[in-house]
Amino acid sequence: MKTMENELLDILQRVLKQEHEVLASLGPDEDLIEYNLNSILVVELVVELESGFGIEIDDDDLLTENVSTLRRIADLVRKYQQINRIGG
Structure with a gap:
C-alpha cells in the first residue's frame, strides 16, 4: 500500500511536471512556488x-498557502480524512 508521502509525490509530479527525484528531495517546508506552483x-x-484521497476540500481551504509545502498539503489531507472519519 502506498504511503501518503508517496501518493503526494505522485500527485505533485503530475501537477507540477517535475521529476520524481526532484520532488522526493524536497524538505517538508520547502516552498512549492519555487517549482512552478501557481493559482x-x-x-x-x-x-x-x-x-x-477520497476527500472533498471546502472552498474556504482553496488557498495557495494551504498547499504551498509538502507539510501543509499533508496536513490538509489529514484534516479532511479526519472529517470523513467523524462523519463530515
Missing part, C-alpha cells in the same frame, strides 16, 4: 488530492 495549478492539485 491554476493549485486548483488542479486540489482536484488530484480529492480524487487520490
Whole structure:
C-alpha cells in the first residue's frame, strides 16, 4: 500500500511536471512556488488530492498557502480524512 508521502509525490509530479527525484528531495517546508506552483495549478492539485484521497476540500481551504509545502498539503489531507472519519 502506498504511503501518503508517496501518493503526494505522485500527485505533485503530475501537477507540477517535475521529476520524481526532484520532488522526493524536497524538505517538508520547502516552498512549492519555487517549482512552478501557481493559482491554476493549485486548483488542479486540489482536484488530484480529492480524487487520490477520497476527500472533498471546502472552498474556504482553496488557498495557495494551504498547499504551498509538502507539510501543509499533508496536513490538509489529514484534516479532511479526519472529517470523513467523524462523519463530515
